[in-house]
Amino acid sequence: MNTLATKYDPHAVEDKWYEYWEQHELFKSVPDEREPYTIVIPPPNVTGVLHMGHMLNNTIQDILVRRARMEGKNALWVPGTDHASIATEAKVVKRLAEQGIKKRDLTREEFLKHAWAWTHEHGGVILQQLRKLGASCDWSRTAFTMDEVRSESVLRVFVDLYDKGYIYRGLRMVNWDPKAQTALSNEEVIYREEKSHLYYLKYYVEGLERLDDEEALRAQGNIIHHDERGYYAVVATTRPETIMGDTAMCINPKDPKNQWLHGRRVIVPLVGRVINVIEDRYVDIEFGTGCLKVTPAHDTNDYMLGKTHNLETIDIFNADATISEQSPLYVGMDRMACRKQIVVDLQQAGLMEKVEDYENKVGYSERNSDTAVEPRLCMQWFLKMKHFAELALPAVMNDELKFHPAKYKSTYKVWLEGIQDWCISRQLWWGHRIPAYFLPTRAGEEERFVVALTEAEALAKARQLPGFEQVQASDLRRDEDALDTWFSSWLWPISLFNGINDPGNAELTYYYPTSDLVTAPDIIFFWVARMIMAGYEYMGDMPFRNVYFTGIVRDKLGRKMSKSLGNSPDPLELIDRFGADGVRMGLMLAAPAGNDILYDDALCEQGRNFCNKIWNAFRLVKGWQVSDDAVQPAHSRVAVEWFDNVLRATMAEVKDHFSKFRLNDALMALYRLFWEDFSAWYLEIVKPGYQQPIDRATLNATLDYFDLLLRLLHPFMPFITEELWQHIAERGEGESIMHATIPAPQAADAALLAAMAQAKEVVAGVRSVRKSKNIAPRDLVTLQVVGEMNELCHDVIVKLAGLDSIDVVDAKDATAASFIVGTTEFAVPLKGNVDIAAERAKLEADLKYAEGFLASVEKKLANERFVANAPEAVVAGERKKQADAQSRIATLRAALAALDNQ
RNA sequence: GGGUUGUUAGCUCAGUUGGUUCAGAGCAUCUGCCUUACAAGCAGAGGGUCGGCGGUUCGAAUCCGUCACAACCCACCA
Numbered sequence: 013m014n015t016l017a018t019k020y021d022p023h024a025v026e027d028k029w030y031e032y033w034e035q036h037e038l039f040k041s042v043p044d045e046r047e048p049y050t051i052v053i054p055p056p057n058v059t060g061v062l063h064m065g066h067m068l069n070n071t072i073q074d075i076l077v078r079r080a081r082m083e084g085k086n087a088l089w090v091p092g093t094d095h096a097s098i099a100t101e102a103k104v105v106k107r108l109a110e111q112g113i114k115k116r117d118l119t120r121e122e123f124l125k126h127a128w129a130w131t132h133e134h135g136g137v138i139l140q141q142l143r144k145l146g147a148s149c150d151w152s153r154t155a156f157t158m159d160e161v162r163s164e165s166v167l168r169v170f171v172d173l174y175d176k177g178y179i180y181r182g183l184r185m186v187n188w189d190p191k192a193q194t195a196l197s198n199e200e201v202i203y204r205e206e207k208s209h210l211y212y213l214k215y216y217v218e219g220l221e222r223l224d225d226e227e228a229l230r231a232q233g234n235i236i237h238h239d240e241r242g243y244y245a246v247v248a249t250t251r252p253e254t255i256m257g258d259t260a261m262c263i264n265p266k267d268p269k270n271q272w273l274h275g276r277r278v279i280v281p282l283v284g285r286v287i288n289v290i291e292d293r294y295v296d297i298e299f300g301t302g303c304l305k306v307t308p309a310h311d312t313n314d315y316m317l318g319k320t321h322n323l324e325t326i327d328i329f330n331a332d333a334t335i336s337e338q339s340p341l342y343v344g345m346d347r348m349a350c351r352k353q354i355v356v357d358l359q360q361a362g363l364m365e366k367v368e369d370y371e372n373k374v375g376y377s378e379r380n381s382d383t384a385v386e387p388r389l390c391m392q393w394f395l396k397m398k399h400f401a402e403l404a405l406p407a408v409m410n411d412e413l414k415f416h417p418a419k420y421k422s423t424y425k426v427w428l429e430g431i432q433d434w435c436i437s438r439q440l441w442w443g444h445r446i447p448a449y450f451l452p453t454r455a456g457e458e459e460r461f462v463v464a465l466t467e468a469e470a471l472a473k474a475r476q477l478p479g480f481e482q483v484q485a486s487d488l489r490r491d492e493d494a495l496d497t498w499f500s501s502w503l504w505p506i507s508l509f510n511g512i513n514d515p516g517n518a519e520l521t522y523y524y525p526t527s528d529l530v531t532a533p534d535i536i537f538f539w540v541a542r543m544i545m546a547g548y549e550y551m552g553d554m555p556f557r558n559v560y561f562t563g564i565v566r567d568k569l570g571r572k573m574s575k576s577l578g579n580s581p582d583p584l585e586l587i588d589r590f591g592a593d594g595v596r597m598g599l600m601l602a603a604p605a606g607n608d609i610l611y612d613d614a615l616c617e618q619g620r621n622f623c624n625k626i627w628n629a630f631r632l633v634k635g636w637q638v639s640d641d642a643v644q645p646a647h648s649r650v651a652v653e654w655f656d657n658v659l660r661a662t663m664a665e666v667k668d669h670f671s672k673f674r675l676n677d678a679l680m681a682l683y684r685l686f687w688e689d690f691s692a693w694y695l696e697i698v699k700p701g702y703q704q705p706i707d708r709a710t711l712n713a714t715l716d717y718f719d720l721l722l723r724l725l726h727p728f729m730p731f732i733t734e735e736l737w738q739h740i741a742e743r744g745e746g747e748s749i750m751h752a753t754i755p756a757p758q759a760a761d762a763a764l765l766a767a768m769a770q771a772k773e774v775v776a777g778v779r780s781v782r783k784s785k786n787i788a789p790r791d792l793v794t795l796q797v798v799g800e801m802n803e804l805c806h807d808v809i810v811k812l813a814g815l816d817s818i819d820v821v822d823a824k825d826a827t828a829a830s831f832i833v834g835t836t837e838f839a840v841p842l843k844g845n846v847d848i849a850a851e852r853a854k855l856e857a858d859l860k861y862a863e864g865f866l867a868s869v870e871k872k873l874a875n876e877r878f879v880a881n882a883p884e885a886v887v888a889g890e891r892k893k894q895a896d897a898q899s900r901i902a903t904l905r906a907a908l909a910a911l912d913n914q
Numbered sequence: 915g916g917g918u919u920g921u922u923a924g925c926u927c928a929g930u931u932g933g934u935u936c937a938g939a940g941c942a943u944c945u946g947c948c949u950u951a952c953a954a955g956c957a958g959a960g961g962g963u964c965g966g967c968g969g970u971u972c973g974a975a976u977c978c979g980u981c982a983c984a985a986c987c988c989a990c991c992a
Contacts, residue, residue: 018952203989210992249992296991304992313990372992422918423987430988533986568925570985601940604927608985612926618941621954628952635951677928680940695951702950776958783958789949865935878972886933886973893935 016634020627022591026731030143036746039148041088043522049080049087050526052505052556053149054539055157058093059100059134062141062583064565064573064611065532068603071596072562073530074147075675078727080527081148082754088523089148090508091139092155095131097443097497098192098379104130104442120441120492127442144584146592146730148750155508157500158444165512166444166500167465169550174448174463178396179436181448181461185315186435188388189377190333190347194439195392197496198432199537201375201385208372210300211252212365213358215261215278216244218286223272233268235301237365245273245289246365248300250372251310252358253351255280256339257328258287260306262317265291267302280305281363282354283340290321312387325389333386347386393437393446393493400545401428413544413554416673420536420561427537436496443494450489451480461491502542505529505555512550529556532564560673563608565599570610586616593729594620600679600728622683623732626725629691630736632699633714639705647807648710651697654768654805655717658689661765663757666724679728686721693772697808715740723752764804771805774838777831778813781840785829792816796824798837798903823910830907832858835899837907852911859904866897 033039041048051073056066073089081087104127105115115123139154155162173179186195220243223229223236230236237244247261258280263270273289280287287306294317295304308318309327318325328339335342335350342350358364375385405428407413408421415421437446449470451460460477464470467485474483506512509520525547531540540559547555565573573580586595597619602609662685669678698714700706719740726733726749737749778795787793795809795818806818824830828839829851872878873890 016951019954247992251992294991299991306992311990311992313992316990417919419919426917426988536987602926607920607927610926612941614941615926617954621952624952624954628955630951632951672930674928677939680928683940691952692956699951780958783946786946789947789957872973875972881972882933889934896935 046086049085055094057096091149101442165507191383203373210370218277257307264295403548404544437493446491448491568612590616642707660760767804
């Protein structure tokens with residue numbers, strides 16, 4: 013009679029419904045009178061592929077947006093991709109290299125042609141993959157950070173911020189990625205602890221043949237080095253290859269060890285350059301020998317020293333970190349090779365005092381993780397951040413804009429309070445080209461430029477400058493640099509609605525501020541904080557009301573998923589194995605807000621099994637024959653009323669979980685509702701006997717419940733719920749569970765829930781007796797109640813426990829196995845098959861526990877201070893416990909006495 | 915070096931302002947079942963001195979102190 017397979021097959025379902033949703037434009041949103049609910053996607057790298065982090069992140073977004081849609085809001089999820097300037101350019105460069113083409117042999121235009129080709133070839137793959145996951149994005153709005161609208165927005169903002177005086181150009185020490193050959197922002201540098209060496213180098217003191225007062229100096233604490241070649245200072249360094257750039261040696265003026273070096277000059281080893289010994293309190297007396305070599309061109313601190321002490325700056329590196337012509341030695345050699353060589357040379361020349369093992373932190377490029385970042389002095393564009401930090405801090409601190417979990421507030425605060433100017437220029441081609449135009453100047457003159465949206469405007473601006481009235485377009489030279497990718501991402505919630513180019517437009521007014529942002533905590537500075545800044549600068553309002561920070565997906569051993577470890581499963585393969593619903597559920601079960609999630613295939617299996625459970629419950633209900641003549645049995649009537657209240661209670665719980673972004677708790681509540689309450693209890697109660705029809709009232713109620721359960725589950729498991737929802741009743745073309753409503757929860761009848769909870773315990777008690785006594789399920793037994801019981805669920809117990817009757821008795825049968833629920837004793841007569849010793853042992857154990865419990869309660873009540881200080885309700889609660897315990901003890905004693913009378 | 919968070923059952927986690935039998939859930943485990951929706955299943959069962967120590971309180975998984983361990987973030991010690 014059932015034509016449906018016993019196992020749910022996602023393959024037959026998922027693509028079908030996704031196509032249906034798209035075909036009927038069910039993801040589409042246009043402004044109307046309803047309350048908007050908006051999410052903007054964290055745009056993935058346009059040429060990237062879906063990984064587990066995306067799966068988690070986008071599943072959460074889809075759950076939120078689907079739920080909001082079903083709550084009657086006008087829900088919009090805007091998709092898009094990011095051009096990922098440095099990452100994409102690196103990939104294109106690599107591909108060109110494989111074809112034997114060097115980037116520098118190409119013109120900008122030729123290179124961009126290749127980059128766009130690459131983008132079109134790989135671009136959008138990830139958006140197709142999101143469809144497999146079930147993402148309900150409004151695809152008609154798909155944006156790209158480098159499309160026309162977004163590009164214009166970026167340039168406009170650059171011009172605006174320049175005009176406002178927040179953007180400046182300056183010569184600064186920046187983080188340089190020698191592989192990509194571009195500057196990076198501070199946030200793009202990742203520091204890693206590394207095993208290295210501390211080299212102690214000899215810097216001979218110039219022209220010092222004899223120290224007259226050597227003994228006196230030593231007595232004062234000076235540590236003086238001397239060998240056959242003369243007196244020397246010892247400098248500890250981890251980077252001996254930078255000595256060619258040394259322009260001073262520095263000591264702390266208060267360092268007793270090095271007083272003898274005061275005012276002297278020392279000779280840089282191998283190089284032979286004579287440099288001054290300078291003094292600055294910056295130097296740590298305790299570290300190494302207290303002598304610091306100063307290389308202003310290649311270290312941030314040394315650069316600062318160089319500035320205060322007016323030192324010469326010798327840049328010994330080329331852009332690719334090979335040794336430059338400025339160096340007297342090793343020209344053309346790579347920095348790492350140079351380090352090895354110079355160590356050997358120093359040792360051979362007797363200029364190396366010693367070498368120690370050492371651990372230090374080395375900065376790496378976030379995108380070229382094998383490339384150590386080199387501090388480099390160069391001209392870059394910066395954004396002053398103080399103003400933006402002040403804009404962005406208050407709303408988060410006073411919870412107008414909420415972080416979930418809230419612990420990230422302090423991270424955010426600390427960063428904003430210590431914020432440094434943002435280096436926004438990149439020496440890359442793939443990105444938004446900086447709209448600055450340089451004017452022709454003579455050699456040695458200070459550079460002059462204008463900033464403007466278009467070349468025509470730039471020309472007009474230039475001609476207003478004194479001395480440039482006659483300048484021609486062909487004289488203007490546009491800046492070669494591109495902008496940091498995040499300089500476009502930070503506008504995303506605004507630029508998606510064209511809010512920069514067309515301020516105040518209707519869409520923007522309707523959808524902004526967006527509702528929730530779902531993202532990983534590692535981009536809180538890169539992206540989240542900066543979006544908040546841009547939001548207040550350009551909209552005067554927050555970009556989103558809530559930020560939900562997801563955890564990081566790890567393997568079950570807690571290791572971060574990575575390509576090199578090979579511990580990251582392919583998401584599409586997982587979807588193929590477990591179904592999209594199964595995978596979504598597996599991820600959500602393991603993902604409490606803010607906690608890292610330890611991924612295990614077993615979680616997806618659990619999700620898949622749940623799909624199967626739903627599927628089979630549906631098969632059961634669909635297989636029932638209905639008869640209008642059948643009368644609704646009492647147990648079904650109770651079950652229908654009870655389940656209605658369970659639904660109400662659970663819906664309230666789920667709503668509460670959603671309001672706190674506790675999606676895994678919401679899902680778990682629904683999981684248990686469906687599996688335990690609905691399948692194991694409700695359906696078992698109302699299930700008609702073999703080949704018996706079901707009555708109309710019960711069937712209708714059951715179908716209504718099933719429908720509502722599907723709606724509640726739909727945000728988590730969109731495919732199977734749509735499939736079954738379409739089959740559970742007649743639906744019109746274009747109708748979808750996606751737009752069915754999830755009603756607001758109503759108050760539940762607590763007394764009925766409690767009565768059923770007790771009935772469940774009684775049923776479990778009988779089943780336990782059955783199991784221990786090996787009584788087959790089909791053999792009916794009698795249940796005796798010693799005293800009174802709640803009659804509400806009488807028929808339910810009869811049916812589920814397999815009883816012929818429930819007898820209220822004064823004393824139970826001599827040969828019965830008994831159990832206690834609450835304060836009532838229940839017994840199942842066993843027709844002489846009882847193990848009296850075992851019964852006695854069980855009852856005595858129960859009694860002992862109850863007596864102990866009573867004792868603790870009475871001790872509490874005997875304590876005057878407790879009675880005097882505790883709230884009345886608590887004391888009353890203890891009195892109730894006391895009474896219950898006493899009554900239970902009486903029941904147990906009576907039961908034991910009955911046993912003795914055998 | 916600074917900051918944040920965590921430590922509850924074999925695993926992953928709940929436990930809201932201290933107080934209902936508060937020590938929970940899911941998974942895993944054990945036992946018995948191919949019972950006419952589902953073995954990707956059904957029924958039953960076991961399992962934790964809430965990281966250690968000390969304190970506050972009538973009462974502490976919950977508040978305070980301290981120690982241990984772990985994770986993450988930030989920071990210019992060569």
